[in-house]
Each structure stands twice: as structure tokens, then as C-alpha cells.
Amino acid sequence: MNYFDEAKAHFIASHQHPINQVLHHITNLLAIAAVFLLFYDWRLTLVCLVLTQVLAIGGHAFFEKNEPAFRKYPGITILASMSWSFENWFGFRPRKGARG
Numbered sequence: 001m002n003y004f005d006e007a008k009a010h011f012i013a014s015h016q017h018p019i020n021q022v023l024h025h026i027t028n029l030l031a032i033a034a035v036f037l038l039f040y041d042w043r044l045t046l047v048c049l050v051l052t053q054v055l056a057i058g059g060h061a062f063f064e065k066n067e068p069a070f071r072k073y074p075g076i077t078i079l080a081s082m083s084w085s086f087e088n089w090f091g092f093r094p095r096k097g098a099r100g
Contacts, residue, residue, distance in 0.1 A: 007073035008080040014069045015084075020059035027052040028085040031078070 001009070015021055034048035060068050070077040087093060 004076060004080065007069070007076045008083060010072055011069040011077060011080040011084060014060075014064065014066055017059070017063040020063040021088075023055045023059035023063075024081060025085050025088070027056045028082055030055075031082075 015024055030048045030052045034045045034052075037044040037048060057068060060066055068077075069080070073080070
């Protein structure tokens with residue numbers, strides 16, 4: 001198992017509560033919106049990024065009762081999170097043994 005797969009497995013294990021999962025899907029949408037809003041008004045980007053952290057950390061504090069996955073896998077957690085959301089939104093599941 002490569003580093004990304006380990007981080008993603010840890011991410012999935014850390015996000016089992018349905019409300020926390022919804023909050024994290026919202027944070028991923030906000031992160032995507034933040035990229036586009038950067039070209040419109042940087043302050044809206046900042047608001048989106050702050051909201052992502054409030055919702056994500058709040059989800060762990062109040063629903064999961066665990067630490068956010070980025071504590072163990074800093075840097076790559078956003079990619080694992082986005083990958084997880086896209087798989088859930090679009091029904092995509094990588095094949096076993098497929099390299100990414």
C-alpha cells in the first residue's frame with residue numbers, strides 16, 4: 001500500500017459518522033468554490049477556507065470525537081478527502097490493484 005492509499009484509508013476510518021461525512025463533503029465543495037472565488041474576490045476565498053476548517057474540525061469534535069486525519073497525514077489529506085468525495089458524488093470506485 002502506498003502513502004496515498006494509507007492516508008486515504010486513515011481518512012475513511014476517521015470519517016464514519018454520517019453528519020461528519022456530510023460536513024466534509026460541504027468543506028470539499030467550499031474548497032473547490034474557494035479556488036474559483038479567488039479570481040472574483042479574495043475575501044470570499046478566505047471566508048470559504050475558514051468555513052472549511054470550522055466545519056471539519058467541528059465535525060470531529062462534536063460527532064466523530066476523534067482527531068482530524070490531517071494530524072497524521074498532513075499535506076496529502078486534502079487529496080484523500082477530495083478523492084473520497086468524488087468517489088461518493090459520482091459513484092466512482094477504483095479497481096482493486098489499479099495504480100493511481
